[in-house]
Every structure is written in structure tokens, then in C-alpha cells.
Amino acid sequence: MASLIGSYSLFFGLGCSFLILFFSFKNLRDSTNFDNKLLYFTFLQLLFVIVSFLGLIISFVNSDFSNSTVFNHSHTTKPLFYKISGTWGNHEGSLLLWLLVLTLFIFLFLISSKKQPKKYRVLTLLFQQIIIIGFLIFLIQTSNPFAYIYPVPIEGLGLNPILQDPALAIHPPILYLGYVGSSIIFSSVLAASSTNYVSKEWAKHIKQWILISWIFLTLGILLGSIWAYYELGWGGFWFWDPVENVSLMPWLALTTLFHCVLVLEKKLLLTSWVVILSIATFTLSMSGTFLVRSGILNSVHTFANDPERGLYILIFLFTLIFLSLFVFFFLHKTDEKNTNSFFWLSKETSILINNWFMMYFLAVVLIGTIYPIFLDVLSSQKISVGPPFYHKLIIPFLIPFLLAMAIGPKLKWIKSDLQNKFYLFSLLAISLLLSFLIIRILEISFLVNTILFTSAFYLFFITLRDFFIKGFKNLAQNTAHFGFSLLILSILFNNFLSTEVITNLKIGETYKSNELSINFEKIEKKKRQNFETIIGKFNVKSDNELVEILNPELRVYNQPNIVTSEADIKTNLWSDKFMTMNLVQNQEYFNIRYQIKPFMIWIWFSVIIISFGGFFSFFKKKYEN
């Protein structure tokens, strides 16, 4: 029943789209005021999509296996929480979520943009509806979440156990708010350039939307990363996996875009650049969806390999790109009257320089991600691009990037000099000294590392100083930059100080090395709702005679019959102790991995600080007024 209502709702939603298109054209031609009918229809459309989404959730909760999506991805013994999160843990449901966010954002946009010019609002709505129609047809045609199966199966196939996890349950909605949020920026920029409204006022207004997308995208990536850390059992937080890269690319574009919009808001410069970046951000989000959904990239996100779906998204993607290129080249007019040129030592120059670095990072990630696909198509050679590629190309360029991040905000707009900036140099000296000491203590003799530490510390100290001296002034920017320096520092320390023991042990055996001993005491079996668990008890003794008990788990799920391992992680402020165990088939040996990962929690924490920078900036307008 719920499925049926949900299914019809989608068609009504599509109907609304066409009505909106019709009335927008009418409104553009006939009247000078915004037609409120448009707002009502948008609201109606949102309601239909919500009903449809709720319909799917209810089908999942009731385990209605006549619905093929539920049958393929759910099971009666699954806990309620994962029945609900299973709604978007599959291709069809996650597209419905895409659609929900698309309609939600355009509605919020319309009610919050009442002060904007009418033509601009209607056009934004129009462009957004084109995207919505594309997704609605895609959903109904190739991946209907409400497809019916008869005879009705008694039991479902279950959800992939590694998706049955709290972090991954909320990861898709958060990430989608960021991904799909960029659709509004895309529609808005097309509308603004075709009405010649790329101005300071526009920048001020679109900045808020960029911030919303950016905050959610940041948090979404963070959640995915945390999940990969404890669920995949490798003990790392970033693998340069194509699926991760695909989320990083829009993030880089969005971050760049945000900084450019700041320049645009203050100085009315870089208009074309802003337009290009806005288009790029959404295109990258769409391509990401295409790459992970079409089965070209293999990952946990690949739900089904259906070439028809991939083809549809690809065609749709190209349509949107052509549309935006058309708008950009034929309708967008740059303001030539504004010719106050750049002075080399100014805030906008440093922003521009960092823009170039960001674009470089983006290019590296993009090439590393798609090159294997191209090579496979062209020469059917299978290759993969590993982390060394990214490290080699990105790490050296982080140094000037960090330095510009530290000094840039200290410069003035248009023109600046470096008088009375003694502290800039003294802090640099301190950072250099500190890094040198650290490098000596850690016994890593590498020039690049010293400079990298120095620049990260430099940014760290400069932002820290600003917290004390300037207080709430520039709080947002300072917080985000501070978070970034903390992130780089945590990653560096984490990288250099991590230690790892990998061994195979039978029950009762003890592993010994100079630093520590690991005693495998026993295993315990327990039964849970939809899995059985084997809990190992390990006593880890380090050289200071302190015994730590770790209990990694192996879970054997009933449906689908999959074994997953749950890492046991003991976290404190300074380091994580991480242990996973695996049973090798038909063997008495357990495969043990024990890691000590310093500053792990600081990596997560610094990303949260970065996103707080976004929050502060979002609410800045309000407390300044």
C-alpha cells in the first residue's frame, strides 16, 4: 500500500514539474512580479517527493517484500534502525534521496530569496526543474524504487552487513545535502549569468548556499572516512580510493568557489571564474554519481551494474554541461568597466594563488581517478593508481599553499605592504626551530618534511595568535584555517609515529617483540539479533608493564551470509590503539593486526573545527548586523 502511494506520488511530482515549467515561462513573459503559484507548486512537488520517500521507508519498516527494492536490500531480522537506513543504502532509494534534496533545496531557495530580482528567481527555479525532471525520469524509467514483484517472497535478501553501521547510516543523507546542495548553486549561477546579475548582491546571497553545501559535504566526507577507519580494518582514514576521490573533487571546487565569491562580494572581480567554478562543482558531483553508480568504479557504493543507468546519467550529464556552456558563452557578459587591476601583494592575489593550487590538486585527483578508466577503454589494460602518485604530487605543493593560507589573510584588499608585520617573521622562525627539533627527535631526515612541518606550524601559530589578539574578528576564516593547520599536523604526526604489528596467532599463544607482547587469551561466542559474534580477548602488554585488554570481534551475519570484522579501538587524547582479528578459512590461526595510531582523534576533531569555520561564516551576517 505504502509502495503504491509512493509510486503514484512520483508521477504527481513529475506533473508538478511540467506545471512549474509552464507557469515559469508564462510568468517570465507576462508579469513583473513573482507568481506565487510557482511557490505553491514547488511546495506541492516537495510534498509529493516526501510522501514517496516516506512510502519507501514504511515499506522497509514493514518488510513489504512485494517491493523489489525492499526484497533486495532488507530482511525481517534486521534491527529497525538499519531497516530505515536501508532505505538509502541502495541505488533506487539513494536516488530518491537525491530527488528529495533537490526539491527541498529549491523550495528553501524560493522562500529565502524574496528580496532577489524576480527574473533571477524564476530562472533559477526553471534550471533546477530541468535537473529535477531529469532525475525523476531517470528514477521512474530505469530505477523505480517501487517496482513490484509477484509472487511475493517470504524473506528478503538482506543489507550488506558492512553498511549496517551507525556512521554509514547517516553518511549518505549528510553527504547528499552537500552534493545535491551544489545543484542550487549551479541553477542560480546559470540564472544569474543569463540575467546579467552576477554582482556583489548576488555574491552575498549565494555565499550562504555555498556554505551550506560546503559544511555538509565536509561532514559527509568525515563520516565516510571515520567509517572506513573502523569498519574496513586497515586502520587508515584515507585510501585515495576512486570513490573517496569523487567526493573530494567537489569539495575542492566548492572550497575554491567560496573563496572566489568572497573576492566577488568585496571587489566585483573574478566573475567568470566564479561562474565556471559553480558549474564545475555541480558537474563534478554529477560525474561522481555517474562514476560510482554505473559500476565503472568498484566499491561499496556500487549497488548494481546496469549499463542503461550509466548511459542515462552520462547523457543527462552532457546535456547539463552543454546547457551551462551555452549560457556561459552566449548569455554571460563580463563587466569590462571594472579594470582596477591586481596588485601583487594583496588579499585577492593570495586567494588567487591558492585558487591555482586548489585547481592543481583537483587536476591531480581527477587525472588519478579517471586515467585508469580511459586506459581500460582505450587499450583494455587494467591498471590502478596508488597513493604514492597522490602523495608525490600533492605534498610538496602543500607547503606554499599553507604559507599563502597563513600570510594571505593578513594582507589588505587591493594593495598592501608588510610594515608592522614583525610577528610574521618571528613566528616563522619559531616554527622553523620547532620543526627542526621534531625532525631531529623523530629521526626522520628529509628536507621536504622539515619545510612541511614548518609551514603547518606557521599557519597554526598565526591563527592561534589571532584567536587571542583579534578575538571574534575574522572568527570564521581563522577557525577554518586553524582547523586545516591542525589537520595537516595531526596527519603528519600520525603518519610518522604510527606503529603496527601483524601476526597470526592460535588461541592461547603470545606474540612477543622488543616493545610489546600480545597474549591471545580466549574467544567467546554470542548470539545477536541478526548475527553471531565471536569476541576475542587479547592482553596487550607494552614496555611500561601496563596491560590493555582489547576485544576485536568477528561477526557472522545470517542474511546475506557474510563475515565482517569489527575493530576494537581504545581511544584517548594522544593515540588510538586499534586491533582487528580475522579467521583464515579452515585454519586454527587468527590473523591479528594491532596498531598504535597517535593523534587519530585530532584528525577527526580538526575536520570538525574546519566545518565550524563554515558555521561561523554562515551566521556571521546575523551577528554583525
Place this chain on the structure above:
Amino acid sequence: MYGRKVKLRFFFILLIFITLSLSIFLIIKSLEENVIFFQSPSEIKGLPELKKNKIRVGGMVKNNSISVETEELNFIITDFKNEIIVTYSGVVPNLFAEGKGVVAEGYLKDKNFFLATKILAKHDENYMPPEVKAAIEGK
């Protein structure tokens, strides 16, 4: 001659051009060095000479071929035509099992021995990496 502005613009464009070509050169260069090729046991047998690069080998784990010791783990990867013995010390993914698909990353000792540094995780029991599928079907 030309005005200051024209000169400035010219330098700017030149700068952009140089930066662009430099970064593209850098990227392509390190791509060549850091790419990992995927090969099936049969392809390895057919190699004219051994390379020192890191590669990936994929296929099925042969039945009754896994043996574990404290320090290392041995098994055989087969594509049903040829096979290769793999030695590995490290953590295996949960879905690593006899008769299932596997991808090992590491270095060739010779055409019959492979020293793995990483065994890749699979996310789904029904899922077989396209490379493995291609390797088994013989492309």
C-alpha cells in the same frame, strides 16, 4: 611600442601557460612511475622478462591451498590455466577464502612466486572484481 598593460597581460598569459604545461608534465611523469598494472597468472607466464615494478595479480584462490604460519600466509592464485604461489604477511580481508576471487598487490620473485604486500578487500560475497572475471574468462 606596446603599452604597459598589454605587456603585463602578455606576461600573465605566458605565466599561466608555463604553469599549466609544467603541472601537466609533472602529473603525467609521476603517473608513469606510479601506475600499478593488473595481470593474470597466465599473462605473467607469458612475460618475456621480469619487471621490478609493483603489480597486481588476480584470480581465484585455489582449493586447499591456504596455509598459515605465525609470520606468513601462503596460497595459490589460479585462473584455471596457470597458477602462481603467493606469500604474504599481513592482514587478509574477511572475504578471503578458498574458491573465491582475490586480488594481490606486490612484487614478482619469479614467474611462479609472488611476494604480496597487500590483499585487497572485497565488499560483497557475490561481487567479483571485473579484472578477476576477465582473468578467469581469459579476456
